Amino acid sequence: MSSSEPAWDLYRTFLAVLEEGSLSGAARALALTQPTIARHIDALEQAVGFALFTRSQRGLEATEAALALKPYAEALAATAAALVREASGQGEAVRGTVRVSASQIIGAEVLPPILAALRERYPQLEIELVLSNEIENLLRRDADVAVRMVQPMQEALVVQRIGTVALGLHAHRRYLDRHGAPQDIAALGAHSLIGYDRETPAIRAMRSRIPGFADVHFALRSDSDIAQLAAIRAGFGIGICQVAIAKRDPDLMQVLPGAFDLKLDTWIVMHENLRTTPRCRAVFDALVQGLKAHVD
Amino acid sequence: MSSSEPAWDLYRTFLAVLEEGSLSGAARALALTQPTIARHIDALEQAVGFALFTRSQRGLEATEAALALKPYAEALAATAAALVREASGQGEAVRGTVRVSASQIIGAEVLPPILAALRERYPQLEIELVLSNEIENLLRRDADVAVRMVQPMQEALVVQRIGTVALGLHAHRRYLDRHGAPQDIAALGAHSLIGYDRETPAIRAMRSRIPGFADVHFALRSDSDIAQLAAIRAGFGIGICQVAIAKRDPDLMQVLPGAFDLKLDTWIVMHENLRTTPRCRAVFDALVQGLKAHVD
DNA sequence: AAGAAATTATACAATTCCGTTTAGATGGGC
DNA sequence: GCCCATCTAAACGGAATTGTATAATTTCTT
Structure with missing residues (x-):
């Protein structure tokens, strides 16, 4: 029994294999090589004590146990990505990447001019636009700021009703x-x-x-x-x-x-911790203002 | 500008340094050596592009930027720990570790006999008892099951009112x-x-x-x-x-x-995803039953 | 005031990890 | 039916990471 917990890098490899479906595919996705990926999976299987994949020549198939672990690996990836975004926007200036979630219509018809004006004002600001009718999990930081058509129910969110x-x-x-x-x-x-x-x-x-x-x-x-x-x-x-x-x-x-x-009632929503983050605050405020103009 | 995102292991080292306050302390905590920790921090600072700590002879002091990243690193640690717990309890049997959060009084005066009976019934079950009046974040999986004296407000939770x-x-x-x-x-x-x-x-x-x-x-x-x-x-x-x-x-x-x-109204609360996890389900049910007996 | 006990920083050796290459196997396409 | 593409598995040399040992500095204690 290995008492030491697995290296966190192994989780990233594990998730890549789950998503790509093969060692080789994961290697391409992570800019590593197939033997390295295989070693990582071996090490992780060794650490957890059971098989994660059934090997075959046309790829790997995830076991039930691996699927049970998948949500955790996804949460790790979401948090790591959020950390990188946070790091990219350090300082007083409005700079770095903000991930915005909205419905397809809002994202394609309403947001572009708002975001264009925002970008004009803050040239160092970068936007990741996630267009989906699924509501992204803001607590897990799948997105930083979201336009929601359903009333937000989670705690720890900054909510502004648009109309x-x-x-x-x-x-x-x-x-x-x-x-x-x-x-x-x-x-x-x-x-x-x-x-x-x-x-x-x-x-x-x-x-x-x-x-x-x-x-x-x-x-x-x-x-x-x-x-x-x-x-x-x-x-x-x-x-x-x-x-x-x-x-x-x-x-x-x-x-x-x-x-x-x-x-449809409309809200702009953001994680509470981002309230003092300049770039997120700027995007939040711009969305509030821009969408209120759209509603009127 | 390095386009590749930092290795996830660096985050673990980063968090350890934040919590221990020194490279040497982090090295002890992670069973590594001080030069390795120093290299990790150097690499992370290189990746994010700014200083995370100000070095001094009596330890390291975190910069504001580092403190801004701390919540993300903590979330990573919580999720990684939850993943390990999940992995430890794979299979149909009630086995592995469940992390239970409760107030000091409940944990010291009420839970022990309940948990003892539970353990008697499931000898492979292990319990981590977190006694605190702060409410642990179940969505971030700081705990698996919690006894709460305040009404749970978060979504995605399984809630059972005790009385x-x-x-x-x-x-x-x-x-x-x-x-x-x-x-x-x-x-x-x-x-x-x-x-x-x-x-x-x-x-x-x-x-x-x-x-x-x-x-x-x-x-x-x-x-x-x-x-x-x-x-x-x-x-x-x-x-x-x-x-x-x-x-x-x-x-x-x-x-x-x-x-x-x-x-005081009392609830047992658990993350929705754990509903089908045998060991968490067993603990949840035992707490519901045991605390109802305590209330009556 | 001086020494003990922290700490970080640096040099060097050993180990581990990774990439390259090869072999073997399976599935799809002509 | 054969060939090509794709995959996993295994062996080996090199590179990167890690550990050991040491120096230098500060702080706390005696």
Whole structure:
């Protein structure tokens, strides 16, 4: 029984093998060589006392035990990355890397000008933009600052409420010229509708809240909000998008503005410890200001 | 500018130097040698690009930048330790180490028989008992299972409410025989009272809730609940302790049972991911059962 | 005031670790 | 059915890391 705990480097190698699926792949990812990776895995297996992978010629397969350890290795990687970001931004100046998490639509349609102005002001600031509808774990520091459409529930977070983002049914003027505008929700069935592919809990809640909208059939289904918005702009049909975004394009018309109105509360969220970190503070404040302008 | 991120081992060395305060101390703690530690720190300073410590002959002093990185290094250590615990308990059997956090009183007076029975049942189970009135961060895995007297607010936790623990004023029969029992709260001023040294927010809230108790003077002040309980048992005077604990000793009498009654809600808390880990599940269930018996 | 006991810094030897190379095996593509 | 690509495993030489020993400096104690 080896009483000494494994070297932390081994965890990094372990995670790389898990993610790459082979010793050789991990070696490429870490800029090491395959024998080194093999030795690391051997050493880690020696230390924990059981097999982590079943070797085969087309790669390694993780054992159940290895999968049980994976979340810990991922947490280590997230923390190490956060440490590097923190180190890169030491000092009073706004410099270094800030990791921002937001939804696809916000990230593609709303954030770019805000971030551009921010970068103009702080040339040494670098931004990592994580676009995902999953909410990143801020406590584990998967991201530094996040734009959230659901109320933050965790402790130890700095939260600033922005306001409500209004959603609405929209279509391109060209589409409405050809097919006419529906006069009520019931008439939507005769139109080309754009919607989601897989139903998430949030979407299911939304559909049930709009009367008569529960069982419409979508002619174009995509889980990508970006693709939906692009389809609306291309005149495919009627879909849901943010009213504020649609208003920027005079050719996008809101459909049934009274019948369908949905509001999303919006927050900017940051880990409490980053409050005094200049670069994170700057990004946080810029997002608050920029998104408030977008909501109004 | 070195683009490659530092080796994770350097973080461990870094944390050890922060905690030990010297290269030599860190070398002892990690079972390495002082030149090795010095090289690690040099390498890390090289990687981050600024000084982490100011060298002196009586040790190293951390720079502000180093202190800013400390929480990240601590999180790494906590996660690495959790990974080792997880690895030690692989398999279906209840074996390995579980880290339990509780208050001093609970840990010293209530948990021992519960844990003893648990150990009797699972001889391969090992327990790390962290006794502190600070609440350990379960998300960072400073502990696996915790007994909490404040309502858990974090997400991603498995929470089981136990009930309310009653507190009351108590004294040893010997003390009351000599000095008599006070008939009302006002009469407490003439007695030897046992209480806290520094006022924490929780204590301040408690004092304000008991009328006439806000400005009593304590003859013996200690931040250690254990010491307070020991003083009560030794007949020093009147102090606060759990009614359930006092009842086990026929010589401990409750004072002013009607006027002073305070209740603490109690929960057992565990990280969600540990729900399916046999050893943590076993400890969690045993604590729930054992503490419910204590409350009743 | 002087010596003992810390500490960091430096030089050198030994060990460990890593990379290169090779062999062996498996799966996919023509 | 054969060949090529990809993988793991093993052997060996070199490089990097580590440990040992020592010097130099400061602080605390006697």
